[in-house]
Amino acid sequence: xxxxxxxxxxxxxxxxxxxxxxxxxxxxxxxxxxxxxxxxxxxxxxxxxxxxxxxxxxxxxxxxxxxxxxxxxxxxxxxxxxxxxxxxxxxxxxxxxxxxxxxxxxxxxxxxxxxxxxxxxxxxxxxxxxxxxxxxxxxxxxxxxxxxxxxxxxxxxxxxxxxxxxxxxxxxxxxxxxxxxxxxxxxxxxxxxxxxxxxxxxxxxxxxxxxxxxxxxxxxxxxxxxxxxxxxxxxxxxxxxxxxxxxxxxxxxxxxxxxxxxxxxxxxxxxxxxxxxxxxxxxxxxxxxxxxxxx
Amino acid sequence: xxxxxxxxxxxxxxxxxxxxxxxxxxxxxxxxxxxxxxxxxxxxxxxxxxxxxxxxxxxxxxxxxxxxxxxxxxxxxxxxxxxxxxxxxxxxxxxxxxxxxxxxxxxxxxxxxxxxxxxxxxxxxxxxxxxxxxxxxxxxxxxxxxxxxxxxxxxxxxxx
Numbered sequence: 001x002x003x004x005x006x007x008x009x010x011x012x013x014x015x016x017x018x019x020x021x022x023x024x025x026x027x028x029x030x031x032x033x034x035x036x037x038x039x040x041x042x043x044x045x046x047x048x049x050x051x052x053x054x055x056x057x058x059x060x061x062x063x064x065x066x067x068x069x070x071x072x073x074x075x076x077x078x079x080x081x082x083x084x085x086x087x088x089x090x091x092x093x094x095x096x097x098x099x100x101x102x103x104x105x106x107x108x109x110x111x112x113x114x115x116x117x118x119x120x121x122x123x124x125x126x127x128x129x130x131x132x133x134x135x136x137x138x139x140x141x142x143x144x145x146x147x148x149x150x151x152x153x154x155x156x157x158x159x160x161x162x163x164x165x166x167x168x169x170x171x172x173x174x175x176x177x178x179x180x181x182x183x184x185x186x187x188x189x190x191x192x193x194x195x196x197x198x199x200x201x202x203x204x205x206x207x208x209x210x211x212x213x214x215x216x217x218x219x220x221x222x223x224x225x226x227x228x229x230x231x232x233x234x235x236x237x238x239x240x241x242x243x244x245x246x247x248x249x250x251x252x253x254x255x256x257x258x259x260x261x262x263x264x265x266x267x268x269x270x271x272x273x274x275x276x277x278x279x280x281x282x283x284x285x286x287x288x289x290x291x292x293x294x295x
Numbered sequence: 296x297x298x299x300x301x302x303x304x305x306x307x308x309x310x311x312x313x314x315x316x317x318x319x320x321x322x323x324x325x326x327x328x329x330x331x332x333x334x335x336x337x338x339x340x341x342x343x344x345x346x347x348x349x350x351x352x353x354x355x356x357x358x359x360x361x362x363x364x365x366x367x368x369x370x371x372x373x374x375x376x377x378x379x380x381x382x383x384x385x386x387x388x389x390x391x392x393x394x395x396x397x398x399x400x401x402x403x404x405x406x407x408x409x410x411x412x413x414x415x416x417x418x419x420x421x422x423x424x425x426x427x428x429x430x431x432x433x434x435x436x437x438x439x440x441x442x443x444x445x446x447x448x449x450x451x452x453x454x455x
Contacts, residue, residue: 074383077440078414102334126334134340139447141341145357146443153331154341167334 003193008182012228012278015259022183022279026063027054027086028070031147033119035080043075056254059119060089079147084112085184087254087277087285091175091224092116094251094289098125101170105129106159106211109136111143113175118149127152128167130159159207168216176204178225178232181284201231205239212244217294221246224287228278230262233286237274238267246290248273253287296324298354299346305405306418307398308369310360312346323348358415358440361407365415370398370406372425372434379410383441388419388434400425406434416440 009019028051030037037059044051048067054060063070070076071083092113095103098121108114108129117127127149131137134156144152157164159174179197182188204225211221223240225232240246248270255275260267274288296317303310316332318325320339327335327343335342344363347356365371374382378392388408400406402423408416417439425433 072444074379074410074414074416074440077383077443078416126330128334137340141345142443142446144341145345145359146440148359148362150328150344150359151331152341153335153339153343155336155338156340165336 002195005189007194008189008192008228011263014263015230015276017278020280022283024085024183024279024283025281026070027084027089028061028063028081029057029084029089029116030059030061030081031079031115031119032059033122034078034148035075040075040080044073047073049073054086054089057086057089058093060084060086062086077146082112082115082143082147084116085283087282088112088226089116090253090255090275090277090285091173091222091287092120094222094253094287095120095171095173095220098171100125102167103127104162104167104169104172104211104214106162106172106174106207107131107176108154109133109140111140113173114140114152115143115147115149117173118144118147118151121151123150125151128165128169129154130157130162132156132158160210162210162214165214167214169214170216170219172211172215172219172221174207174211174221174223176207176223176225176232178204178227179229181226181228181279183279183283184226197227197229197231200227201229201236204232204236208236208240209244212240212246212292215292217292219292220249221290221292222287223290224285226283226285228276228284228286233276234258234260234262234267234271234274235265237288237290238271240290241268241270245293247293249289249291251275251287251289254282255285255287258286258288296346298349299324299356299360302347302354302356302360303364303369306364306369306407307404308364308367310364310367316343317346318342322350356418356438358417358442361415361418361438365407365409365413368398370400370404371409372396372400372406372419373409373411373413374416375411379416382408382416382436383439385436385439385441387422387432387436390425390428390430390433393425393433396425405437408434408436408439417442
């Protein structure tokens with residue numbers, strides 16, 4: 001049967017990773033637009049919150065100890081920091097020169113990465129943030145209000161229909177809907193089958209296709225998932241490189257170089273520029289940067 | 296946009312917004328910049344800075360609007376750390392928790408509530424003359440930033 005714990009674990013083993021149970025640490029990201037880092041750290045320390053700097057992130061900290069929820073402090077409610085898993089903080093940092101750019105966040109809700117983009121852009125330029133579910137856009141609006149984001153327009157729109165907006169983008173974040181991973185969902189192995197993975201991979205290719213059509217020449221796409229399945233990651237990017245006039249750029253970030261030979265399939269050599277993050281100190285994650293090749 | 300300027304006036308403040316860049320979308324008001332205005336199409340859900348919403352003719356400010364007003368001359372009450380916490384839990388402000396009062400504080404007047412870092416926590420209405428009151432609750436909590444948590448809870452309730 002193409003599902004179940006043993007099935008998926010054996011796939012990970014084939015990819016070179018030995019399964020281990022993980023316990024994720026909560027992480028926060030300082031909104032540098034709203035807070036001066038040293039003074040915020042002092043304020044949180046005075047509340048008895050112990051933080052540890054995440055070595056591979058500029059503004060990220062793990063929460064080591066807190067007597068109460070870090071989502072209920074006045075500093076959080078004032079938008080001085082956000083709660084954002086460590087690996088999830090990586091994608092937005094991979095873009096170059098975000099200031100004054102027109103950026104698409106194609107699958108934006110609940111908005112953690114949208115807020116991070118706005119922070120990196122210092123509220124300049126424009127972010128167009130889409131989500132297919134209206135209910136999730138309300139959560140996104142709340143995040144934007146809490147974090148004092150001023151440069152974002154949100155739409156209740158399927159990412160595959162982005163061309164309706166008639167905008168060409170400099171940068172596109174595709175944090176696409178995916179199958180997730182066992183580190184953040186204790187029932188993951190029970191709930192997921194390879195059919196789900198295939199269905200998500202298909203949707204992700206459709207989103208990639210539509211996104212490249214609205215990307216300017218030389219524009220950048222950062223593609224990420226929190227799935228560990230190659231169909232949603234390396235295979236999709238290999239397909240994109242072969243079909244969508246994009247190339248995989250080298251990135252410097254946490255994670256292993258992605259494999260180029262998977263389950264007997266040989267992928268483009270540039271796929272090694274993608275980063276695969278196995279669960280451990282972070283959740284499982286995959287991220288890469290694509291650049292549109294000039295026509 | 297009259298509801299917004301009227302609201303600011305209640306706080307003894309004055310806010311001037313570029314009418315061309317202030318957009319009403321259903322019952323909500325947004326402040327855009329030139330770039331966003333150029334890019335936004337009619338069917339947006341949220342754009343730029345949300346200023347607040349109107350329900351049954353009553354204007355409810357956003358925290359962004361309150362922060363904008365807090366940067367200007369307005370009625371302000373600065374509170375200590377304990378009162379800050381109680382206020383964001385929805386409680387009224389007691390006289391003993393007040394560090395400083397700025398502006399007119401007659402009974403019935405509206406005032407912003409700020410913490411010791413001058414960050415705006417919300418707003419309320421004076422229950423008595425703040426300069427004369429000796430003890431007890433002196434500012435009625437109308438809106439505080441704990442509302443973000445209440446919104447999350449209510450959205451979870453709606454879903455379940």
